[in-house]
Amino acid sequence: MRRNFLVLALAMAISHVACGADNNTTGHTSPEPPPEVSSKQADSMKTRLASQSSDQVDKLGPSSNALPPVPTLEDLRMVAPALARYTEGTLLGDLWKRPELSPRDRSIITVAALITRNQTIEMPYHFNLALDNGVKPSELSEIITHLAFYSGWANATSAVAVAKDVFSKRGIGSDQLPPASGEHLPIDEAAEAQRAARVEQDVGPVAPGLVQYTSDLLFHDLWLRPALAPRDRSLVTVSALIASGQVAQITYHLNRAMDNGLTKAQASEMLTQLAFYAGWPKAFSAIPVVKDVFEKRPK
């Protein structure tokens, strides 16, 4: 049996393939998809992808908006049979089904790692999987905006190029996107005063402009946008820090994530998920900092 697990992405690049219809039958265009998705649903994603042939796609040639070709599981087999085995057996068959973290959380972590590391090749597959796993279009949109600040502007631009096609093929319109500006979540004045004082002390003598933008733009605007729950925004941020090897900021943001509701068991499993999607060394480098945060948290 042939399971072209990445081929949807390629299909999306081909403007003449009329595949929008079957993509619109699983409920992900409704404004309120279920927040939790069972691993059974992840399986159905694999099956749905498997029903598309890469041969069919290859014949059509590129369109002017063509994304680069995305390897299928069959491609992996033609180059690295063991990699195909690990992908199918360990990642899709085991990691994504572990109970410590929901498929939705795993998708948030994985998407954050891919955007942070500018790995456009797997974005089409994982953007679609995220939407299937219960990440709302508005949340995926907001993750991209958030990571413009936490991984660099061009990373967000690259993600937009992919998400535009994914959204278009799934019939996701602007009514499902978060507004450019609007209502803010209430701010925790005490915590914000503490954060601002620390940054003023550390960064103020070096880069006052950076202090100002950090306050006005990040903590009095971006972080208060309701399109992404604070706990999810923190999960994105910590994943980005680990995936890019920026250990110095993990302490603050992991504590903030846990203040926002991320459990220790979830943070632990986040590291396991990131080992695969950002590489073992990045996960191992984060361990001492995470350990220190765990030990110093009030019980």
Added chain:
Amino acid sequence: MRRNFLVLALAMAISHVACGADNNTTGHTSPEPPPEVSSKQADSMKTRLASQSSDQVDKLGPSSNALPPVPTLEDLRMVAPALARYTEGTLLGDLWKRPELSPRDRSIITVAALITRNQTIEMPYHFNLALDNGVKPSELSEIITHLAFYSGWANATSAVAVAKDVFSKRGIGSDQLPPASGEHLPIDEAAEAQRAARVEQDVGPVAPGLVQYTSDLLFHDLWLRPALAPRDRSLVTVSALIASGQVAQITYHLNRAMDNGLTKAQASEMLTQLAFYAGWPKAFSAIPVVKDVFEKRPK
């Protein structure tokens, strides 16, 4: 109103678009563009880009040298309206106009960050903006050569692929490029002896080949090439170090940059610029090292 701020890049990929002419009217092909460019000029860049339609481009299909499609501001709006707002309002409308750093310096920093982080998607736009902002073609060429050493050979190769098209569309010929070899700037013998001794002590016992190349190739050749002023070369180097999270070398190179004429106010604002283009965490990780350099500099 529609402002396709990144669309020029796409247009450049289309060999049948005869748009070379209007690109050649703003003085950037003259051998001596003005070193300082007002923010008004940056605005005219936005306007010029806005006059090009991405629809027109989309119809033409890819050429054999096609770069991947570059998202426009309209694309950003279709995926992440807030990201479009931040791009238009905060970046283009505010950051690039801050008086602490000239548009030319901001372009040097941004281009260095993009090349170092291999972010080809925004290179066409920012290579053009750099040329509009007074970076000479010979300087952009030399920045790419410099970063082959400071960010890895393939980063330079990727930048060449983009710059080739940018140069071609602007009619920039080999007469405007720095020679492969030739006259060198005079060397500061005392400073060089000190540098060489330190590297010999630190690196010599581990990698004598690296010591040799560092001396012969970098500090007795590359750094002495007149195509880029030492101060600008240092600005590129420090930007590359921060953008790639390599904090260990910041101390030496930031001191060298300031010896070469970079002011403390400029170095501070460089960090602010890099927060947007390399992500907040990279800027924050550099802060303690920069602070230490500032404090230890003789007044």
Added chain:
Amino acid sequence: MRRNFLVLALAMAISHVACGADNNTTGHTSPEPPPEVSSKQADSMKTRLASQSSDQVDKLGPSSNALPPVPTLEDLRMVAPALARYTEGTLLGDLWKRPELSPRDRSIITVAALITRNQTIEMPYHFNLALDNGVKPSELSEIITHLAFYSGWANATSAVAVAKDVFSKRGIGSDQLPPASGEHLPIDEAAEAQRAARVEQDVGPVAPGLVQYTSDLLFHDLWLRPALAPRDRSLVTVSALIASGQVAQITYHLNRAMDNGLTKAQASEMLTQLAFYAGWPKAFSAIPVVKDVFEKRPK
């Protein structure tokens, strides 16, 4: 004279170019290529590449599987003449011929750096050069699988997309690839017990899932696969760590590499090679850790 040193990659993207034949005459499709390759052979590679014209390629247009266009040495000259000089003179004419490390080892290091840093643009050239330099197809395949774990899954996926074309054009079929699973090398029980105990202590309290995968998947499976000699697998791992700036794991893996037969002179020259392919800062950041390993090794 025109030497299009990167053009082979482009040629491979063109499905109608019948260039498979001359690629199959140098012995690299035989199951046992010579392990050592002289620098003369590296020269013949340059010559062979030089005989292909990029113009010819440009006329053919992209195929549906087209890789992005790869700059030739001529392209480098059109943008950065000095970069072309350094590439031809220093890299190809000097670095790759240094006697401290065989061309095969240099290729292993370079390929590992490119995959770790997701630099697809130079992969076609260096995958071919690696095969010419005596890296077996099964070894290149296994390097990709190995780096899925040590640099992130999407890095391996990107490498598969390139290797698929390289293998196809050279007529490398699945009979030359390592099996998905099978016989394992014998395990060093004492060393493995020591490693497992250390990871259990460091990582166990933070991420027990990661401990389990590290043991079952990496050290009782991946590392025991016979498709890559332990010494070469270590060389790939250490190169990946240095190329991605993950210095924390160098101590363990460089010691393991030297236990597996990597000499101090080879490790030293590996740093020199990586300075060019991962950038000077990455090599310099590794120096103190490598120095410490060298000093503490039993004589």
